[in-house]
Amino acid sequence: MSEVRIAGGGLTRFGRFPDRTGRDLFAEAGLAALDEAGVDPGEIEHLYFGNFMGELAEHQGHMGPQMAEAVGVRAPATRYESACASSGVAVREAVRTVRTGEADVVLVGGAERMTNMGTAGATEGLSIAADDLYEIRAGMTFPAAYALMARAYFEEFGGSAEDLAHVAVKNHEHALPNEHAQFRSSITVEEALDAPRIADPLGLYDSCPITDGASAAVLVSDDYAERAGLDAPVAVTGTGQGGDNLALQDREYFARSPATADAAEEAYADAGIGPGDVDVAEVHDCFTIAEVLAIEALGFYDPGEGIGAARRGETTRHGDLPVNLSGGLKAKGHPVGATGVAQVVSLARLLSGTHPRASDASGARVGLAHNAGGTVASATVHVLEVVA
């Protein structure tokens, strides 16, 4: 089995670019990844592309070949859709293909155009990740779904909106030097608590923004990296994916994420590590409560203990386990289909010392990327390690 190395990554700036097409966003990120890797587009054997709502945002389906063409790749190209985990599952497929030896060089990425839909339009677009008949027609939105989970968490384990505000404050602070981030401004706990409510108990600063952006990474086999003389010190050593009932109402618990726990268990076993070995993590914080649920399901905290992690400083850049040094979805932004690959690119840069927050992860050898779809009916976990 081949070891899978990350040879290069590319990200657009994340933000509000309503006039930019998905194809142009991905071209920028894809070309940056190819250039950083030093790999010619003609070498790419497959493109794995994540996108969630191209049909709604720009009336575009069949985006695989379109995106391959945009970066000069002529190879089989497939779009993956798993809501906000779309490019997380694309990474998983890319990793598996390289591991089995079916391909030596692949491009994986994602893109999402969202702000052209407006807030109401994007809210409606995102809602198709839930059960249309039994959730969306019943008035649920995604902020509302996570609010239902947050309320259930508070009632089962305790915790408060103030604890959640600390997650937002932390991730905003982490994003300050990140030139790709949508928000590069500090906020305070008071500002977060005073912000307009979106769906009680979640407010504006508990929610990730609506974002345009793209991400890409070139994955290669260790043999290819050696043959081509590529500088690719970070490997994807573990991959896992979990699933759950689509609708929140059909879950046993509202305040736990078994899909994440299953994905983590598989990825840890695959990499031969445990949660205690992880030095730095990028987790899916589409809402502040989502980061709490993630760090518990990933095994970093027992249920009920994750809510205070940011407040206690344990997951800040000065803590024992920095979480979302890139700023997370909260501050870096969440171009839905691009997020999973963006996490992997950010993590590889943190581990290889090329990320603006790398000094806060100095000495880190093991990183974890967690990408979730919907109310975590889909989840992927990838373990990255410095191997060279």
Add this chain to the structure above:
Amino acid sequence: MSGDERDQGTTGGSDRGRGGRNDGFDDLLDAIEAGEGYYLRCPNDHGSLPPRRVCPHCGARDLDEHPLPESGTVATHTVVRVPTPQFADDAPYATAVVDFGTVRLTGVVDADPEAVETGMTVGATVGESRTSGERLVRFVPR
């Protein structure tokens, strides 16, 4: 499930450009509206909502209709202040997941959104979105 009502084509259905009636779902809304709500139950006593051929909890395939209890309790709730366009004129409103014992339903609570609490007793009914006129599950405090 009977197809008699859907043949009449007079109830339910969506005008959101997504293909009209949804068998199973609209049948259930018709039944709740008539005070004869039901849910599906598998031999292992797991509840689910139609249309289903397989229990989403254990995979059992013999699902029977059972009467939906007259009331349930709010399991979790929120106040939606930023809605989708279909609920633009409804906001703010309370959305809740209500536990009916072996099955749960999600819907809008017909009450002051700030007054909704976990554990509150409600019954299920069918109402409309004030914005789109589309039918939806509503909960009435009991």
